[in-house]
Amino acid sequence: MDFKPQLKIPGTYMRGGTSKGVFFRLQDLPDFAQQPGKARDALLVRVIGSPDPYGKHTDGMGGATSSTSKVVIISPPSVADHDVDYLYGQVPIDGDFIDWSGNCGNLSSAVGPFAIANGFIDPARLPRDGIATVRIWQANIGKTIVAHVPMANGEVQETGDFELDGVTFPAAEIALEFLDPADEGEDGSAMFPTGNVVDEFEVAGVGTVRATLINSGVPVVFLDAAALGLDGSELQPAINDDAALLAKLEAIRAAGAVRMGLIGDVAEAAKRPLTPKVAFVAPPKDYVSSSGKPVGATDIDLLARAISMGKLHHAMMGTASVAIATAAAVPGTIVNAAAGGGTRDVVRFGHPSGTLRVGAEVKQVDGQWLATKAVMSRSARVLMEGVVRVPREQVAAG
Structure with missing residues (x-):
């Protein structure tokens, strides 16, 4: 078999709240993975390193727990008055599929910082110092999340003294508002x-x-x-x-x-x-x-x-x-x-x-x-950024 070089995909490994995952811009994914379907899922499952019968994710970016086996795709907003679309996938450790049925509230805290750092927000809207407000469309469940992201010297402030139980080190506080979190029907x-x-x-x-x-x-x-x-x-x-x-x-x-x-x-x-x-x-x-x-x-x-x-x-x-x-x-x-x-x-x-x-x-x-809003504080931090490598032969390239 003629083995080809690995795919190289720009990505960012981020902690958000008590979770961490691999973040991608939609436009950076290979053409065959820019649309939902089996080919995209196969690629992202391989990024994480699933399915892994050893339960370790040794050959992938996953952390072999539900909190650390996650992928995120960020794209321009599909809904008016929002800054970005946020799509979240949970990858089972021993499964060869992705569950797209819900949101990750912890990783929601990393979406605003990622969007700012990756050019999704008009720089004219961003304070040099202070709080940047990012309106996020959570595409899995069709809901709005408002992230209040601290800025310092024109960049996202990641370090700080906010302590979050379940996270070892303090960081900067990010306040999140989950608007209309319950999916009420006409009768509520x-x-x-x-x-x-x-x-x-x-x-x-x-x-x-x-x-x-x-x-x-x-x-x-x-x-x-x-x-x-x-x-x-x-x-x-x-x-x-x-x-x-x-x-x-x-x-x-x-x-x-x-x-x-x-x-x-x-x-x-x-x-x-x-x-x-x-x-x-x-x-x-x-x-x-x-x-x-x-x-x-x-x-x-x-x-x-x-x-x-x-x-x-x-x-x-x-x-x-x-x-x-x-x-x-x-x-x-x-x-x-x-x-x-x-x-x-x-x-x-x-x-x-x-x-x-x-x-x-x-x-x-x-x-x-009816629920109108829920509010909590988390923190987020970039752990590593660069390119994720994936063996071509082990994903469906469409």
């Missing part, structure tokens, strides 16, 4: 796809499950930790080393996806591992985070843990954080009950790496709950 029921703040449904091999099914930021199936025999303070080993519990949670996730109308049959859930998420919550209690930092019950409103791509997330997905804050603001949800009931527009929850504060604005119109 899509925020709660079943029309209920709590549902009970049967799960094969599990029994009757009580859950809050919400679509805000990302579709999530929220469970009471106690109903699973948990207390909500668990760290990754306690969950990820329990194969029976993970299988139970996946069965609940699949049944919840059907109940929410995201898939027609539980068998389809394996091809949609990114969404919905399944999470469990509990009232606050003292615990020690994965870094050894004590978290006091008086410092948080509730405990929250979420499963991402079949494993307990090391911190909390940004989109799931939006769902937590929104659900906490609505009386009667399982999340609201864990937080002590009542009404609230800000929630601070404990996750495996520490704590996170998220604001959410909700309102009730004609008996239906």
Whole structure:
């Protein structure tokens, strides 16, 4: 066989929040990958290094976890009054496909800095020093994200003293606004796809499950930790080393996806591992985070843990954080009950790496709950930029 030189594709490796991924400008992708389809997916899956039966991503850019096996494509805006389109892909470690069904809230924080540094924003609009506002069209879910990016000396400011639990080193703070995060229909029921703040449904091999099914930021199936025999303070080993519990949670996730109308049959859930998420919550209690930092019950409103791509997330997905804050603001949800009931527009929850504060604005119109905005702070940083190399023979070149 005549082996050809590797493809060389300009790219940027970035951390955003507690995730990291490979960022591409659409125009820099090979012609065959500038349109969605199998050829693009094959290229990007190979960039990450999947599928990897060894679970290490040794021969790719992925980090062998759900938080570090991600790709992003940035392109000029397709919607008026926006600065860029942001398309996000989650690459399974052992799968040969990409799940494009949702957003990554953490990597959303890196989109504004990438857009500024790569010429998507008119320089005349950018302050030399201060805050640059970037309006992002999240193309996966059709929603607007507004990023407030710090600038210094005409460039994106990346360093700073903002600390984010789950990220080792401090950096500059980036405030994110997720506008209308719930995909409401005309009757508003899509925020709660079943029309209920709590549902009970049967799960094969599990029994009757009580859950809050919400679509805000990302579709999530929220469970009471106690109903699973948990207390909500668990760290990754306690969950990820329990194969029976993970299988139970996946069965609940699949049944919840059907109940929410995201898939027609539980068998389809394996091809949609990114969404919905399944999470469990509990009232606050003292615990020690994965870094050894004590978290006091008086410092948080509730405990929250979420499963991402079949494993307990090391911190909390940004989109799931939006769902937590929104659900906490609505009386009667399982999340609201864990937080002590009542009404609230800000929630601070404990996750495996520490704590996170998220604001959410909700309102009730004609008996239906609507979410208008969620707000949180993250940070982002360029880790490396240059070219990504991909073996031509191992991707579909169209």
